[in-house]
Amino acid sequence: MEQKIGFIGLGNMGTAILQGILGSNIVSGTQLYVYDPHLEKGQALNQTYLVNNLDSARDVARESDIVLVAVKPNVIVDVLNDIQKELKRDTIVISIAAGVTIKTIAKCVGYEQKIVRVMPNTPALVNAAMCSITPNSEITNEDLSIVQTLLNCVGKTEIVPEYLIDAVIGASGSSPAFVFMFIEALADGAVKGGLSRKQAYKFAAQAVLGSAKLLLETGKHPGELKDMVCSPAGTTIEGVQMLEAKGFRAAVIDAVEATINKSKELAEK
Known part of the structure; x- marks a missing residue:
């Protein structure tokens, strides 16, 4: 160049x-x-x-x-x-x-x-x-x-x-902050279960990295990949049920929507 x-x-x-x-x-x-x-x-x-x-x-x-x-x-x-x-x-x-x-x-x-x-x-x-x-x-x-x-x-x-940049900000511009919060929360749960803080961060961060890589490289729907982890009567489906009960997905959608609205507000100013 x-x-x-x-x-x-x-x-x-x-x-x-x-x-x-x-x-x-x-x-x-x-x-x-x-x-x-x-x-x-x-x-x-x-x-x-x-x-x-x-x-x-x-x-x-x-x-x-x-x-x-x-x-x-x-x-x-x-x-x-x-x-x-x-x-x-x-x-x-x-x-x-x-x-x-x-x-x-x-x-x-x-x-x-x-x-x-x-x-x-x-x-x-x-x-x-x-x-x-x-x-x-x-x-x-x-x-x-x-x-x-x-x-x-x-x-x-x-x-x-x-006209889609506001949505981009919600999906990727602001979302690293949400992902870091998720990693921190995963690690907190693991520490509560007995892992050291250092190991907990490493396990949680690598799980997020690997999951994203799996989604991008396979092209499979995230729901399909989620189902692959959820064995019948297993540990994961118990956690999924708890996330649903606490409004996990709704909270994430609301967070993305909030960033989109703020981006539009800034553009208008």
């Missing part, structure tokens, strides 16, 4: 995506341009990977063919307005800000600018993200392929229309 790639913001998500791209070897460090108000972050990347550490967001926009804006939603409009005049006509602007629509981005950088809205999740930190990709009408198939190649460095991708 020959494009120069810029990063504005080196928080957890921006750094995770950058590290994934570096680890994939599809570009060299010298093709990357970064800026973060905490200058030591860029300095460290420069010393380790020869990444170009620049003095401002405008400098990154000026140098880059692809600009990934990885700042908080409450400041992204200011950042976009700041860099707008430095963007080339063919520069691809990627935003990972939750609740910030393509229309809002286009108001800042221009409706003819190439814009991609991406919703990643925190497993990007271990190259196991699930990212939605939503392009505007200016993005070509070639552009889309380039963006997918970059984001596949940190996990898996799916192209979705913008």
Whole structure:
């Protein structure tokens, strides 16, 4: 890949995506341009990977063919307005800000600018993200392929229309928090049964990892896989009955719905 790639913001998500791209070897460090108000972050990347550490967001926009804006939603409009005049006509602007629509981005950088809205999740930190990709009408198939190649460095991708991004946030953007709560609860139960805390976390986390892998690789319905574990009059069906009695699935559905509603509320603002 020959494009120069810029990063504005080196928080957890921006750094995770950058590290994934570096680890994939599809570009060299010298093709990357970064800026973060905490200058030591860029300095460290420069010393380790020869990444170009620049003095401002405008400098990154000026140098880059692809600009990934990885700042908080409450400041992204200011950042976009700041860099707008430095963007080339063919520069691809990627935003990972939750609740910030393509229309809002286009108001800042221009409706003819190439814009991609991406919703990643925190497993990007271990190259196991699930990212939605939503392009505007200016993005070509070639552009889309380039963006997918970059984001596949940190996990898996799916192209979705913008009206479904709120549902994506519920399904994968926020859901790692729910999964961590589930793992913690599984471990608490195991500790109550006598396992050490360290072993309990390992058993619970590996069970979640393996279950997800089994679902993805077999393509079987989760209900079918659940039934495979539930032997007649066995231990698992007792646990399933208890989860149903406590409203487990309804609680999860309500949690996802709550995140979707909050995402819509943020977008309206």
